[in-house]
Amino acid sequence: MNYSAQPDMTTTSTGFTINAGALLASAPATATATALNEALAAYGLCLPVAPLHTDATLAELVACNSGGRYRLYSGPIGRYVRAATLETASGLLHVGGPTLKRATGYNLHRALAGQGVRLGDLRELTFNLRPLPAMTTLYLVAGPLDRLLMLAADLMTANLELRALAFDAGGLLLIALAGLPEVVTRQSQQVLAMADLHQLAVTRDPANGWRHWEELARRHCALPADQRLDMTLPRSKLAEGIAACRQIGDAATTIWGDLGVGSIHVTPLPDARRYATLKAQLATLGAQPCYEFGPPPQPPYPTLTPRKHQTPGDCIAALKQVVGDRYLIHHPDQLAVYGQDASIAEAEALPYAVALPASTAEVAALMQIAAAHDLPVVTRGAGSGLAGGAVPTPGCLVIGLNRMEQITIDRGQQVAHVGAGVITAELQRAAERVGLFYPPDPSSQAASTIGGNIACNAGGPRCLKYGVTADYVLGLTTVLADGSIARYGDGLAGQGESDGLVQLLVGSEGTLAVITEATLRLIPLPRARRTTMAIFADLAAACATVERIMASGIIPASLELMDDTTIAAVEAYLRIGLPADAGAMLLMLADGEPEAVERDAAALAELAKAGGAQRVAVARNATDEANLWQARRVIAPALARIRPNRLGEDISVPVTRIAECVGQIKQVSATYGLPIVVFGHAGDGNLHPNILFDARNPTEVARLWPCAEAVFKVALAVGGTLSGEHGIGTLKRPFMTQALGEAQLAVQRQIKAHFDPTGRLNPGKVLPV
Known part of the structure; x- marks a missing residue:
């Protein structure tokens, strides 16, 4: 892994490279987890996988997706794989990278666990770490x-x-x-x-x-x-x-x-x-x-029924027969509603039709008709995506999954069985009613669907502590390109023979299969929570404080950053008394057991003060909590007062490079004469640079994409990635070669060809032609 530009890395005599501030460690695949954890103990960190078979190598543990003694709490090792280097017939192949969130093409690094994909011989692995428990x-x-x-x-x-x-x-x-x-x-x-x-x-x-x-x-x-x-x-x-x-x-x-x-x-x-x-x-x-002690057979890619010829006949009539007249939309005026998502991407033409099925069986029937008539298929949830992933291809069949909104909570098993159309916030509320917790919390949670979250591997502020959507998916029901139904994952512990394919499908943006149902892991609801706000005179001090927090052994549930431009916009919008000269603000949430929350909230306040915070406020009650988070929630309408339009990006960079990255983005803003505000999830390095512009101004529109490309170059130059949670869609596809390189793209195209040999699933998205 070429992450050597990060200044605070330590390389041990045993070949381990440890970056405590970023909670990362790289190790030879032949090393044991036991040896790695012995080295990490000196930093108060661990890879939370302690195999009972102590001589097992990291490569063997990844092949089995083992969890070890503490898999009840920590889960299998696949949750912690961030990157890998493999030796292939054509040379070394690098997959993944040094960021917690990585919605940039297929999750090859995650799919290595449990042999979901077999790309070559593992040579090196990079893991996300956790603090050692105090007792x-x-x-x-x-x-x-x-x-x-x-x-x-x-x-x-x-x-x-x-x-x-x-x-x-x-x-x-x-x-x-x-x-x-x-x-x-x-x-x-x-x-x-x-x-x-x-x-x-x-x-x-x-x-x-x-x-x-x-x-x-x-x-x-x-x-x-x-x-x-x-x-x-x-x-x-x-x-x-x-x-x-x-x-x-x-x-x-x-x-x-x-x-x-x-x-x-x-x-x-x-x-x-x-x-x-x-x-x-x-x-x-x-x-x-279960494959805790031995690798599963590599699951075969799906065997599809080849389409022999295009079926003649009335396609609209066939589609109506599946979903009924009410749930098939084909009038041009109504189709226009489905012509875009929440991004600035625009469709080249209207879709052929929009079908709104209510079950997996109906989706399968629709897919069979689409295959017979050679129709491209674009899957859609709430349309809240920000990368153009749900924008229709000309002449395609759009399958909207919003009617598939069933939720069943199994409290004893601590899982939820849900349809792809379930609204994220509805699932969270259903889980909390029985004392359980679904942590992924994208900012669109009040509108976005679980299917869309899975398609983009959505994250949110709580992912720093709890992980991304992929960490909670235990099973998927899918419909393949030919209309056949396939189920992947054991739905129990994530250690079955097809769980690696689950990880491959999460984040695939509808280009490999249509995800119709999911089994999601739930955890006990935290008993307490407390938010701390800290305001700094300059951004560098805030970013340095983030690094200190991450190296302190405390992992907040959320650690949010707002830059000076964002603060000024929010204050102009809300008038809540934020200082006009503020350079940055951190919002830090501690949750868990009451004693731990008390300790962590106090420690976060002290770390902020030691980092030079001008003002620190700790919530005392639920009203304080709501008030402190109010500024974060109103960013979108506040920015509209500066410019009517914005291109919202979600680059993800190593935590130790945040200050450097933001500084360079400010230079990009000056170079192109467009305001760029930066906010986001600082604890995991997932930043949201928003380029503000006026779509009515041709000169600003002309500078927009060169400005965005410059932002992407900054992210890649510091070891980051194009997207942490929004996905690639159409808007970032031109930059994929620069982000991943031809060798990895070739592997991703091969996977796409296995699942979708005729290229009909969400064509024109994710992978560059």
């Missing part, structure tokens, strides 16, 4: 299995800082808690009280707690694959699944796993017949294969 406590609980299962179920609904619930069906449960000492101490008392209610004996054993499971894993991995069974079950079916394993196994069979994740590992099975019987019986309970 970790392990408890061993012994007793009858039925009581252990009931205790585990109670613990999963108690909103604790649980890292693991490892079990041995012989009557042993390991409970891992981690976090601030005061939080762990308080929650430990809850755990002990709950165990006492179930009349279970508890022993605290931080030194030796994992040894039993390490030995189980060692024996498990030493066996041939056909003598061990690894499955993930819905948590509500674990008791039945374990009972089936006991019934079909024999006295030598060991049954173990993690009750929080729903994983069961069975070692050994007496013969092939019983192996097949057990696997089939667990499948009836909703179990999916």
